[in-house]
Each structure stands twice: as structure tokens, then as C-alpha cells.
Amino acid sequence: MTSKNNAKDNDVAVKTTNGSGKKNDNIIEIKGITKVFEDGVTVIDDLNLGIKRGQFVTLLGPSGCGKTTLLRLIAGFETPTEGEIYIEGVPITAIPPYKRPVNTVFQKYALFPHLNVFKNVAFGLKLKRTSDPTAKGGLRKFTKVEIKEKVDRALKLVGLEDYGHRDVNSLSGGQQQRVAIARALVCEPKVLLLDEPLGALDLKMRKEMQKELKKMHEDLGITFIFVTHDQEEALTMSDVVVVMNDGVIQQIARPKKIYDEPSNAFVADFIGESNIISGIMEKDFSISFLGKTLKCVDKGFEKNERIDVVIRPEDIIIKKDHGNGHFDGIVSSTVFKGTYYEMEVMANDYEFTVQSQTEFPKDAKVSLEILPDSIHIMKKMLTINKFIGEVVGENLVSFCDGEFEIPTEGFEEGDKVLVFVPFTAVELTDDEEDGVIGANVTQSVYRGTYYQVQIFTDSDDDFYIDTADEWDMDDRVGVKIDGNKVRLERYVEEKEKEDA
Amino acid sequence: MRKKPTVFRPTAFSFPYLAVTLVFVIVPLVLILVYAFKGEDGAFSFGNFVTVFSDPENVRSFGKTIGIAALSTAICLVIAYPVAFVLASSPFDRIPILSLLFVIPMWINFMLRIFALQSLLDVIGINQGFWAAIIGMVYDFFPYMLLPIYTILKNIDKSYLEASRDLGANSTKTFLKITLPLSLPGVISGISMMFMPVFSSYAITKMMGDMNTSVIGAKIASLFEAHDFGGGSALSFVLLLLVIAVMLIGKLATGKTVKTPKGEIAQ
Numbered sequence: 210m211t212s213k214n215n216a217k218d219n220d221v222a223v224k225t226t227n228g229s230g231k232k233n234d235n236i237i238e239i240k241g242i243t244k245v246f247e248d249g250v251t252v253i254d255d256l257n258l259g260i261k262r263g264q265f266v267t268l269l270g271p272s273g274c275g276k277t278t279l280l281r282l283i284a285g286f287e288t289p290t291e292g293e294i295y296i297e298g299v300p301i302t303a304i305p306p307y308k309r310p311v312n313t314v315f316q317k318y319a320l321f322p323h324l325n326v327f328k329n330v331a332f333g334l335k336l337k338r339t340s341d342p343t344a345k346g347g348l349r350k351f352t353k354v355e356i357k358e359k360v361d362r363a364l365k366l367v368g369l370e371d372y373g374h375r376d377v378n379s380l381s382g383g384q385q386q387r388v389a390i391a392r393a394l395v396c397e398p399k400v401l402l403l404d405e406p407l408g409a410l411d412l413k414m415r416k417e418m419q420k421e422l423k424k425m426h427e428d429l430g431i432t433f434i435f436v437t438h439d440q441e442e443a444l445t446m447s448d449v450v451v452v453m454n455d456g457v458i459q460q461i462a463r464p465k466k467i468y469d470e471p472s473n474a475f476v477a478d479f480i481g482e483s484n485i486i487s488g489i490m491e492k493d494f495s496i497s498f499l500g501k502t503l504k505c506v507d508k509g510f511e512k513n514e515r516i517d518v519v520i521r522p523e524d525i526i527i528k529k530d531h532g533n534g535h536f537d538g539i540v541s542s543t544v545f546k547g548t549y550y551e552m553e554v555m556a557n558d559y560e561f562t563v564q565s566q567t568e569f570p571k572d573a574k575v576s577l578e579i580l581p582d583s584i585h586i587m588k589k590m591l592t593i594n595k596f597i598g599e600v601v602g603e604n605l606v607s608f609c610d611g612e613f614e615i616p617t618e619g620f621e622e623g624d625k626v627l628v629f630v631p632f633t634a635v636e637l638t639d640d641e642e643d644g645v646i647g648a649n650v651t652q653s654v655y656r657g658t659y660y661q662v663q664i665f666t667d668s669d670d671d672f673y674i675d676t677a678d679e680w681d682m683d684d685r686v687g688v689k690i691d692g693n694k695v696r697l698e699r700y701v702e703e704k705e706k707e708d709a
Numbered sequence: 710m711r712k713k714p715t716v717f718r719p720t721a722f723s724f725p726y727l728a729v730t731l732v733f734v735i736v737p738l739v740l741i742l743v744y745a746f747k748g749e750d751g752a753f754s755f756g757n758f759v760t761v762f763s764d765p766e767n768v769r770s771f772g773k774t775i776g777i778a779a780l781s782t783a784i785c786l787v788i789a790y791p792v793a794f795v796l797a798s799s800p801f802d803r804i805p806i807l808s809l810l811f812v813i814p815m816w817i818n819f820m821l822r823i824f825a826l827q828s829l830l831d832v833i834g835i836n837q838g839f840w841a842a843i844i845g846m847v848y849d850f851f852p853y854m855l856l857p858i859y860t861i862l863k864n865i866d867k868s869y870l871e872a873s874r875d876l877g878a879n880s881t882k883t884f885l886k887i888t889l890p891l892s893l894p895g896v897i898s899g900i901s902m903m904f905m906p907v908f909s910s911y912a913i914t915k916m917m918g919d920m921n922t923s924v925i926g927a928k929i930a931s932l933f934e935a936h937d938f939g940g941g942s943a944l945s946f947v948l949l950l951l952v953i954a955v956m957l958i959g960k961l962a963t964g965k966t967v968k969t970p971k972g973e974i975a976q
Contacts, residue, residue, distance in 0.1 A: 286871050286875075307874045307875070308877075315872055319872040321869060321872070321891075322869075333876035336876065337877055392872075
């Protein structure tokens with residue numbers, strides 16, 4: 210994780226941690242964590258993550274990506290199936306939540322309804338012990354006066370000085386949120402965990418709390434781990450954003466880098482509206498997509514490597530009339546978004562999303578210009594589906610719980626084989642019965658000239674398919690394969706290390 | 710002013726019930742009132758109350774009734790709370806049979822249940838007497854105590870427990886500081902659902918108890934059987950007042966402790 214810009218935060222952190230703030234000092238170290246739920250679903254898959262002391266780290270991803278589970282693993286409400294979590298070098302998975310040096314702000318606040326604001330905030334303090342050399346065992350409870358002092362200070366921090374006697378049920382959502390934050394902070398945790406804490410607030414309140422949380426983080430200097438599915442929230446608040454999907458970290462970087470240089474199509478698509486187009490890297494600094502060859506600032510790819518091109522809508526320069534840029538197009542729709550216009554422009558069979566201060570009406574002829582440094586290039590995550598199968602008969606190969614017709618020349622029945630299925634060799638059918646196996650559509654991304662569809666088969670395998678048709682998420686589909694496009698290879702029983 | 714056309718109103722659905730209530734609840738109550746305060750000469754008097762309470766046996770009966778009701782309710786609570794707690798916490802809740810076991814007895818007529826219990830107790834040799842009556846009460850009213858507590862425990866938001874553990878409370882402290890106070894409305898509801906019927910019931914004590922367990926309900930029955938409507942009504946009236954008092958205390962206690970967290974239990 211990079212943290213050039215966090216000198217200030219680290220300074221603060223060092224003060225609060227008894228001088229143990231050496232360089233590359235990760236307060237939390239997550240190593241090889243896998244979490245499989247009782248129903249067999251893997252929510253987190255072999256995840257590694259280091260979190261620096263004093264940073265504001267956001268776990269960002271769509272619902273079900275495992276971000277909340279990861280937070281609950283750190284808090285101790287879930288135990289990992291595999292792996293270990295270290296806080297300040299101490300393994301903690303065997304430690305119950307009430308002994309961990311972390312506190313949580315819950316999504317729905319979870320304020321105790323039978324206690325007033327003061328007692329809610331004091332709850333943790335009454336259980337805590339403070340070091341006191343004169344006391345037995347060097348520890349003693351906080352006195353009433355100390356508790357009152359601390360609670361008052363915490364309430365003041367969140368701007369609720371005079372609310373101590375209030376019934377928590379009589380507070381507004383925003384106030385309850387503040388009490389929840391005060392209740393967690395008063396325990397002086399080393400790490401504050403926040404589980405989508407602003408999700409239930411209205412937009413205005415949310416913006417305000419974002420600012421306040423950021424300020425609290427700066428003032429307190431402790432580590433914040435913040436979970437959200439709101440990319441804007443993540444980008445505005447964090448020092449470091451961890452983008453997750455399907456239990457796997459997609460990218461860890463500073464917000465600006467996440468935005469400017471998304472590491473793959475998922476991040477690009479999730480972080481903001483983007484034009485993601487399939488292209489070919491002809492040579493260094495030269496890329497071809499949608500029938501045009503443009504200059505870019507990237508190099509180091511293989512010659513003619515298939516890649517994804519990401520162009521942010523605000524980076525495209527839109528001009529009047531044809532012939533003034535790289536692509537000639539027609540505006541197909543235009544919407545005013547408050548400070549800019551968002552237009553869909555049809556050019557070379559691709560619908561570009563363009564944002565501009567200048568409005569072009571529907572059906573206007575325009576040119577689109579794309580500067581080299583506006584073109585972000587991402588490696589394709591996968592270029593072929595690979596499975597392990599078995600030859601079960603003449604021209605019949607079994608994999609993913611289905612038997613597919615594939616020429617098996619040179620193989621014998623019972624041979625184990627690696628099956629390489631190109632994205633274009635797969636055909637999806639509307640009717641599940643028409644396919645060899647059934648699957649659910651999990652993702653469908655438009656890549657300029659085709660859709661890249663990801664499906665999840667009943668045998669728990671992922672397939673990628675390039676297709677001209679758009680498929681809806683969660684659709685049930687049948688899967689057919691054009692056997693002539695599939696390549697078979699003898700499978701040697703060896704532990705194949707996946708390149709991580 | 711023009712009269713509105715008569716429209717059929719949904720409230721009309723309640724008329725049959727109102728009629729039943731009127732005939733079988735309101736009228737008898739009024740009759741009790743009238744008989745209780747009617748002297749031998751037919752004028753208003755407290756004579757019946759004086760007569761009834763000058764008999765020390767009646768006063769003792771009241772005390773005994775309260776004692777039996779309180780004891781059986783307390784025993785029931787002590788048994789029911791842990792059962793409810795275990796049932797409400799997974800994984801036991803995933804076995805519907807277990808919860809069903811406690812509900813099935815409610816489907817059987819209580820007289821049958823008492824007869825069955827009697828034969829069972831016969832085997833152990835405590836078929837009559839004080840403890841037999843207590844066992845009868847506990848057995849009979851157990852589901853009424855269990856279900857409200859179970860429901861409220863089941864509905865306590867798990868995030869409260871997580872928050873408590875997060876803030877440094879171990880399981881015992883979390884139970885004492887969170888689960889127990891939040892479940893109090895269920896406990897009170899269970900107590901009032903059991904205490905009041907036990908208080909005014911006499912069938913169980915009559916069938917299973919002996920002379921020592923002669924409760925106020927039995928006394929009232931015997932007075933009415935002896936055609937002493939005045940005395941019977943006076944005792945019934947006092948009983949009614951006591952029940953109302955218990956109800957009010959329960960209400961007050963619930964209101965004071967907590968606004969129920971999610972899913973309030975109907976009293």
C-alpha cells in the first residue's frame with residue numbers, strides 16, 4: 210500500500226502509540242483469510258491486506274462483495290475459515306470481540322434502547338479497566354467522575370453535549386449516528402470500524418457526517434476502517450481505498466489513483482461511469498479500438514495484446530460538426546446534470562458517454578477527441594476459460610457437471626484434460642433446457658462492439674462469454690459450447706500454482 | 710341539513726361481538742355489582758363485604774390464593790426463561806419440533822391434561838395436595854409463560870448483542886446488561902398472562918389440591934352453589950379489583966422499563 214501523502218496522519222498516529230510507530234508499521238495485517246459460510250458460499254477468498262497505522266481505509270464494493278464480512282472478521286463477530294488476522298503483530302482470531310482493541314460503529318447504530326444517551330456512551334467505559342500501579346493487578350475500574358468526564362468529552366466531540374439524559378429513541382437518525390460514534394470512540398480503540406454508518410442518512414446529513422468523520426479522523430489520529438458501497442463517499446473520505454468484488458481485492462490505492470488508473474474493468478466500471486472499450490495494443494504508445502488507431506501513454510504490453518480501454522466521460526473533448534476529432538458521431542441523448550451535460554454519442558457503433566459544460570442537442574453532428582493521457586489501458590483479466598475435464602467417450606468431454614461435444618482426437622476415454630474454451634466459443638440460450646448445463650448471469654459489461662458476460666454455473670464455475678446480445682443480471686441461462694473452437698490439452702496431475 | 714345516505718361501515722363487523730360481550734360480560738359484571746352492594750333489604754349497603762371479611766377463612770383464602778398464584782408463577786418463570794433463551798438462540802430454533810413440543814399441550818383440552826397429569830403424579834405418589842396443585846398450575850400455564858418470553862428474546866436485534874460484545878462485555882455481562890433488560894416486557898407479559906388466570910382459577914386446585922389448597926375461586930363457587938349471591942358477588946368483586954391491580958402494576962412496570970425493542974408483545 211502506498212502512503213506518500215500520509216506523513217501528517219502518521220505523525221499523529223505515532224504520538225498515540227507509545228512511540229512504536231516505525232516505518233511500514235501496519236496496525237492490521239490480514240493474511241490468507243478465507244471465509245466460507247455454513248451454506249458453502251465463499252465470501253472472502255484468500256485475502257491479504259495490510260493497513261497502516263492512522264490511515265483512513267475504505268473497503269469499497271457492491272453488496273455481497275465481502276467487505277462487511279471482512280470488517281466483522283476484524284471485529285470478531287465472524288471467525289475465518291482459514292488465515293489469520295494480526296493487530297499490532299498479535300494474532301487475534303482466537304480472541305473474542307470484547308477483548309479486541311477495536312470498536313465498531315454499526316450500520317443501524319445498534320444503540321441500546323433501554324439506556325439513555327449517556328449510559329449508551331458510558332457502556333464500554335464501565336467495563337473497561339485502566340492501568341493504575343497502586344491498584345491490585347495494576348488495573349482498576351474507571352471512577353464515576355472519570356466516566357462522566359470521558360463521556361462528556363465524547364459527546365462534545367460529536368456535537369451532542371446536552372443530550373446525555375435523552376432517550377435514544379427520541380433522537381434523529383443523524384443524532385443516533387453521532388451517539389454510536391461517541392460510544393465507540395470513548396473506548397479509545399486502536400482501530401475504529403465503521404460498517405456503512407452513513408447509509409441510513411439523507412444526502413445532506415450524509416455529506417455533513419462525511420466531513421465530520423474525516424475531521425475526527427484527523428484530530429484523533431487513530432486508524433479508521435470504513436465500509437461503503439458508495440464510490441463517491443470512498444473517494445472523498447479515504448487515504449486508501451480497497452476495492453473488493455466476489456471476496457477478492459481488485460485494487461488497493463489512493464483515491465486519485467483508483468479513479469485515474471483503475472486496475473481492471475470491474476474497478477473502472479464500479480468507480481464511475483466509464484467508457485470501457487475492447488482494443489488491441491498494436492505497439493508501445495499506440496492503441497487501436499473501434500477501427501481507429503490512437504496515441505496513448507502506455508507501453509510494455511505484448512504486441513497486439515487484447516486490452517480494455519477506459520475513457521472517463523469528462524475526459525472526452527466534444528466538438529461541433531464532423532471531422533474535428535478522432536471519432537465522428539451523432540448525439541443520441543442529452544441530460545442536464547446540474548453542473549454539466551451528459552450526452553450519449555453514437556460513433557463507430559459505440560455509444561460514448563460524454564460529459565461537457567457545453568450542450569449539444571439530440572441528433573447534432575459532433576466530433577470526439579481523446580487525448581493520449583485520457584486513455585487508460587487495462588490488461589484483460591482473462592482471455593480464455595480454462596477447466597479441468599475428462600474424456601468420457603468419443604468426442605465427448607465432461608467438465609463443469611456437463612458433457613460437451615468436443616473433438617477428442619488423440620485422447621482416450623478416461624483421459625484427464627485441460628479444456629480451453631475461448632470467450633467466443635460459448636453460446637447462451639434463453640431456455641435453460643436448450644443448454645448442456647445451467648447457469649446464472651452474474652455480470653454483463655459492454656465492451657464497445659460486444660458484451661462481455663460473466664456467468665456462474667451450477668457447478669460453481671465462472672465462464673466468460675463474448676456475445677453480441679445483452680443478458681440481464683441473474684438471468685437463468687443454458688450454456689452451449691462450439692466444440693470446434695475448444696482446445697484440449699493433456700492434464701498432468703501436478704499442483705498448478707495459480708499466478709496470484 | 711340533508712341527511713347523509715346510510716353507508717355500510719366496517720365497524721358493523723364488530724356488532725356480533727359487541728352483542729356477545731354485552732350479554733356475557735357486561736350484564737354479568739353489572740349483576741355482580743348489583744348483588745355485591747345489595748343488602749338483605751334490597752338497599753345499597755356494604756353488608757355483604759362485612760359478612761364475607763368477618764369470616765377469617767375467607768381472608769386466609771385470599772392470602773392462600775395470592776401465595777399459590779405467586780409461587781406457581783415464580784416456578785414457571787424460573788423454568789421458562791432458560792428454556793426460552795435456549796430456544797431463541799440458534800441453533801435450537803432451527804428445530805421446529807422443539808418449539809412445537811411446548812405448544813402442542815396448548816392444543817389439548819386442559820381438563821384432559823389435568824387428568825393425564827394426575828395419573829402421572831399418581832405413579833410418583835403425589836396426586837393430591839399442595840404440591841400437586843402447584844405442579845398442576847405450572848404444567849398447565851407453562852406455554853403462556855414461555856411464549857411471550859421466547860418471542861421477545863427471538864426479536865431482540867442481534868446487533869445489540871454484538872455492540873455489547875464489541876464494547877467489552879463478555880457473554881454473561883451481555884446477558885445481564887442487554888438481553889435481560891430488553892426481555893423484561895416479555896417476562897412481565899408472561900407473568901400477567903399466567904398470574905391472573907391462576908389467581909382466579911379453581912378447577913386445578915379443586916381437582917388436584919386438598920383442603921389446604923382451598924382458594925378463593927373455590928370459595929366463590931361454593932357460595933354461589935349455596936345461593937348466597939350477595940357474598941359470592943362481594944368476593945368476586947374483590948377478586949376483580951385485585952386482578953385489575955395486578956394488571957395495572959404490570960402495565961406500569963413495562964412502561965417504566967423499556968420501550969420494547971421491535972415487535973411489541975400484545976398484552
